[in-house]
Amino acid sequence: MNEEHLLRIQAIAEAALLAAGKPLSLEQLRELFTEDERPARQVMEHVMVQLEAACEGRGFELKKVASGYRLQVREEYAPWVGRLFEEKPQRYSRALLETLALIAYRQPITRGEIEDIRGVTVSSNIIRTLL
Numbered sequence: 001m002n003e004e005h006l007l008r009i010q011a012i013a014e015a016a017l018l019a020a021g022k023p024l025s026l027e028q029l030r031e032l033f034t035e036d037e038r039p040a041r042q043v044m045e046h047v048m049v050q051l052e053a054a055c056e057g058r059g060f061e062l063k064k065v066a067s068g069y070r071l072q073v074r075e076e077y078a079p080w081v082g083r084l085f086e087e088k089p090q091r092y093s094r095a096l097l098e099t100l101a102l103i104a105y106r107q108p109i110t111r112g113e114i115e116d117i118r119g120v121t122v123s124s125n126i127i128r129t130l131l
Contacts, residue, residue, distance in 0.1 A: 001043060009039055010047045010054070017062075017071045025068035096126045103130070 013029050026044050033039065039047070048069060052062040059077050063070055073081050092100075099122055102114050114122050 001039075006043075006047060006050065009033075009043070010051050013044075013047060014051060014071070017069060020070075023065050023068035023070040028068065092129075093126075095120075095123065096129060099126050100130060 012032060016029060016032055017024060026041065026048070029048075030038055030041070030044050048062065048064075055061045055071075059074060060071050061074050063072050095118075098118060099114055102117055103109055106113070106117075111122055111127070
């Protein structure tokens with residue numbers, strides 16, 4: 001098998017691992033190919049070793065886990081990447097907090113009883129948020 005063909009298999013495996021969002025086994029990676037172009041298991045293992053080497057010095061790595069292979073952010077870059085997912089605390093309206101207080105204090109309580117106590121209708125959005 002020539003080097004160009006191995007690089008193509010490697011690129012396909014890399015693309016699949018990026019798109020999958022979950023680990024893929026060697027067999028799952030091999031199943032991406034049609035029967036006549038499917039690489040042998042040893043070839044696929046070699047390609048994964050090459051892919052792992054290609055990740056050296058980059059922000060991500062190829063990691064072998066129990067369920068297969070996955071591409072993941074290197075641990076030393078986690079503090080920066082983690083900032084992408086920081087959640088700001090949600091601000092709750094006065095109406096939502098009043099409804100929550102009534103539920104906590106008077107449970108079990110119906111929507112009608114909450115509306116009688118508050119004197120206004122309870123928004124469907126409030127109920128959905130609390131659920």
